[in-house]
Amino acid sequence: MISAMDHFIGGMAYRLWDLRQGGIRLIELDILEKEQWLSGEQFEAIQFEKLKALLLHAEMHSPWYRQLFKTTGIQVASIDSLEGLLQLPVTTKSDIRENTEKFIADNYNKDHLKKAKTGGSTGFSLNLFFDEICQQKRNAAQGFTDGWAGWKPGSRVAALWGNPPVAKSLKAKIRSFLLERMIFLDTMELNERSMFAFVKEWRRFTPDILFGHAHSLYIFAKFLKKSGIEDLRPKGIVATSMMLLEHERKTISNVFGVAVSNRYGCEEVGLIACECEQHKGMHINRSHVILECLDENDRPVPMGKPGKLVVTDLNNFAMPLIRYRVEDVGVLSERICCCGRGLPMLEKLEGRIADFLKKIDGTEVSGVSLVERTLTKIPGIEQMQLVQNTLHEITVNRVKGREYNQHTDQQLLAELQMVFSKMVNIKINDVEKVQQEQSGKYRFSICKV
Template identity: 60%
Template sequence: MMMGALSKYIFYPAWDLKDGSQRLLEWRQLEKQQWWTQDKLNHLQLNRLNALLTYAEKHSPYYRDLFKQHGVKAADIKTLKDIERIPVTTKQAIRNGGDRFISDEFVRTQLVSAKTGGSTGVSLNLYFDESCQEKRNAAQLMADRWSGWDLGMKRASVWGNPPVPGSVKQKLRHNLLDRTIYLDTMDLNDRSMGAFVSRWRKEKPGAVFGHAHSIYIFAKYLLQENITDLRPQGIVATSMMLLEHERKTIEKAFDCNVTNRYGCEEVGLIACECERHSGMHINVPHVYVEFLDGNNNPVAPGEPGKIVVTDLNNFAMPLIRYRVEDVGVYSERTCECGRGFPLVEKLEGRVADFLRLPDGGQVAGISLVERTLTKVPGIEQMQLIQEQIDEVAINRVRGPEYTDATDEELEKSMREVFGEDVALTINDVKEIPQEASGKYRFSICRVTQ
């Protein structure tokens, strides 16, 4: 308790002061802005959007040329809806454009860099200025507090390839600020999870953060071993889709609500559940989010649309109307919490995870997996891989209730969606493989046409 208070009231402010960081200042602004009305927030977004567009038009070679090519001027964007005059930016455009996205006021080697994992087929090199990075960290602080965590509270992180502090500064930060113990998702087994439980009991973290499915695996272990003394004040599931049956298992194991959070490497926090757990609030001060159909036209509330995001923080490498390759549903209802941040009703998965049907239709693979797992007893985990339009491979891990009838029921359930013209192959596997990042993909479509 004493260390947590010191971290919150002494170490966090002192560290920001030493580094000249604006993180805590931005966080305090966000704490106020989340309670603003939507009209006031829209005005804030428009002002920040105008500043970004004016800057990109002058300093980003890619957007300067794009605006000229399509007859768009930053000064012409008078309303948020006017942004639709600017073409959507794709992952392929970023890959092909490279450094042309970067502002001519910055030197690439002096920027904060990151790289996406490329799970949708396209990996990207990304760059941010320090101010952008600080604002992203501030938004994470705000959203993490919605879960029950607070500054200074020790974390239990279920994450792949956890960072190892090397320098003296990194070690100081790890012990005074970050205060995190890790369960490496690249090595999830009874031995590693048992060791993590022992460390948890010793260090008593107050909140859990991690990949949704990895937390679920750890939660199942706790239930299996009848471990009931790990009681965090908050749980944040991120980096991948949180399935409803996983949420229930996690909440049962920890006796704590799960906070679902959505973001990406390219733009940081996009949306997060508050303490009401009724949809995810969009991070309005930092991102402008659109939901578009196949023709890049806005969809109606309640309809699934491709998520397109404009990062209002990153001036070093502007991303304007960037399609993140995810599909979600937005809502016009307001949350009972009273925040002015609008809501994402639900996520339906990544574009690359939608499976193709012979009649030209599509089905959200992640939804199909979830429906099957809850409908057919005896399946522990499942992954769908579609290499051809008429072939779907089903990687199935046997569960405790598995019987000779399980696979028959599994195929029957799949036939309800794919019909009789698609070849279904059930592969009996011991586990679903992870990506290099430690994440899991439950549906993969490699059909290009």
């Protein structure tokens, strides 16, 4: 059993480590604590000040934005409200991919910056750069919202990740033992043997919080249910990195006896939004990002309507990202959460732009929602993935479920043809499992049109 002393040591280790890092993370945590309660109106001036500082910096030091502002005739000095942001063009993934060096501020030494690489699943792999301060602030936002799910400094964590990090040096091992206090289940290796071994480790370690990619959490939860294992009881669960489907959320929270906190973020800017204890939509991390929802002409869509998400990172001065299109679709709302926080809401995520399949008449269909609906409606399908190669051809990679019978595939075909019409050729592939991406994430809908 892990004692109260153990918790105390864990907490202390955090404080000491933070002091070594200059305490930026702790200072930022305090700021986030305070800012979360400010109303939209109260926060506006603070956010504008952060934005203005970023814009002035980008104009002076980022060759990309300097040029962009010049050619579009934008005078940053004359921007006097948050709405001023709307006149700036959107930054795309291809802008970054083709001009990475130009985005980096000339008063930062690239060799001293931290580097992150995004996955190449949408056909784009980007290199991003940021400094230690930005990293610490991002860590603070993460720790802060982990707190909403019940995490505290010193909490023990179980994580379901692809390619879990392995501490190599002695220093890294000590750090990992004292601070991270984590056990991992490698999601690239999810089978009965590895999951049973993880359950054994869990019982010894008794983690407080469980983190993982939404679908990996679901697979693990289903395994526990099937094996009759009912004693894994974390105080909170955080689902990250991909769409959390409603039926998956239900299974996970039933099996572990605790609600799932859904979280949305990306490598490029860190945490964007996270659910609070109410689990009704996600609170936007407005202290660190400005999130917009735009139509095809890059104009704001009305509140409550889905649109393409665009994010401005208020932390990254080494490589400014202003109105960066993350290639996800979501819905913003003006609803005030009953938790009392002033943080605005990302009501819903609808998936990546690349997840939207196309009907012959050009209508877009949310592939993730379609997969979810089909799985709930038709018994006998364990897992499925839709791959659209052309307007007239869709491949379904289907994993048989327990209730699979001779009618299952017919029903599946009928369901999809109802959506896409009979003119679309739908082919069902019987597969053992849906292949993961290198990062360990799953994609259930891939549109190549």
